[in-house]
Amino acid sequence: MLQVLKLQKSYGAGNTIYPVLKGVSFTVMDGEFAAVMGSSGSGKTTLLNCISRYIPIDSGKVKLGDTDLSLLDETQIARVRSRELGFVFQDFLLLDGLTVRQNILLPAIIGNTISDAAEEQADHLCTIFGIEKICEKYPAEISGGEKQRTAVARALINHPQLILADEPTGNLDSKSARAVIDTFLQARDSLSATIFMVTHDSFAASFCDKVIILQDGLVWKELLRDGRERRAFQDELLNAIREMGR
Numbered sequence: 027m028l029q030v031l032k033l034q035k036s037y038g039a040g041n042t043i044y045p046v047l048k049g050v051s052f053t054v055m056d057g058e059f060a061a062v063m064g065s066s067g068s069g070k071t072t073l074l075n076c077i078s079r080y081i082p083i084d085s086g087k088v089k090l091g092d093t094d095l096s097l098l099d100e101t102q103i104a105r106v107r108s109r110e111l112g113f114v115f116q117d118f119l120l121l122d123g124l125t126v127r128q129n130i131l132l133p134a135i136i137g138n139t140i141s142d143a144a145e146e147q148a149d150h151l152c153t154i155f156g157i158e159k160i161c162e163k164y165p166a167e168i169s170g171g172e173k174q175r176t177a178v179a180r181a182l183i184n185h186p187q188l189i190l191a192d193e194p195t196g197n198l199d200s201k202s203a204r205a206v207i208d209t210f211l212q213a214r215d216s217l218s219a220t221i222f223m224v225t226h227d228s229f230a231a232s233f234c235d236k237v238i239i240l241q242d243g244l245v246w247k248e249l250l251r252d253g254r255e256r257r258a259f260q261d262e263l264l265n266a267i268r269e270m271g272r
């Protein structure tokens with residue numbers, strides 16, 4: 027479970043301090059697919075970077091399971107990043123010189139968890155995501171959708187407690203965006219993955235179990251899909267975004 031409690035983060039420019047997150051609190055339960063939305067500049071990426079501690083937080087807590095990430099030193103947080111967190115970026119960030127299978131295994135190599143079990147997990151992920159036939163190919167030889175499935179498989183190789191995804195559908199047309207979301211849904215349903223995704227796209231967010239909307243440095247609304255039709259949830263999200271703009 028991810029718990030963010032009263033998280034505050036400001037940036038300084040010269041003598042001026044710009045508060046971005048002013049006490050953000052929310053929870054993402056195990057096995058939940060959650061999204062954070064909000065207007066440009068509302069602090070979504072800042073929030074993601076505070077959760078992974080890529081940037082220092084000013085105050086508040088970020089708890090992953092029983093561990094308060096805000097209290098860890100650099101060595102400890104590096105270990106959490108490589109073993110407990112999986113990352114999916116907008117541009118996939120696959121290494122060109124490695125095959126699909128080697129790319130998937132990369133966090134295990136970096137995290138020093140490479141083993142027969144990791145190799146088996148790589149094969150299992152290739153099967154789940156339907157990329158077993160292309161696993162010896164290089165990124166330049168595969169499609170955008172296959173790259174994205176490889177990126178999600180890579181994020182899952184170490185059985186992370188949480189996947190953090192920053193605008194994973196950002197550069198994609200709606201068909202490819204849907205394929206990415208399907209990959210996350212598969213990860214949630216087959217592997218009980220917990221996913222926290224930054225998005226500006228109400229279509230992508232409408233597949234989530236929970237959507238957190240940021241405004242003025244705070245959680246303005248938290249909307250739950252609650253088993254509803256995807257379209258009905260997207261309508262609610264669009265209404266909320268319109269209301270926020272007023």
Ligand SMILES: Nc1ncnc2c1ncn2[C@@H]1O[C@H](COP(=O)(O)OP(=O)(O)OP(=O)(O)O)[C@@H](O)[C@H]1O
Nearest residue numbers: 037038046064065066067068069070071072073226
């Ligand atoms: N390193 C930084 N130094 C100073 N200000 C920053 C820095 N990074 C972000 N900001 C500012 O913090 C605010 C929040 O930025 P952030 O990237 O978190 O927003 P966002 O909601 O992800 O935006 P977008 O949807 O446009 O990607 C913005 O006003 C931005 O200019």
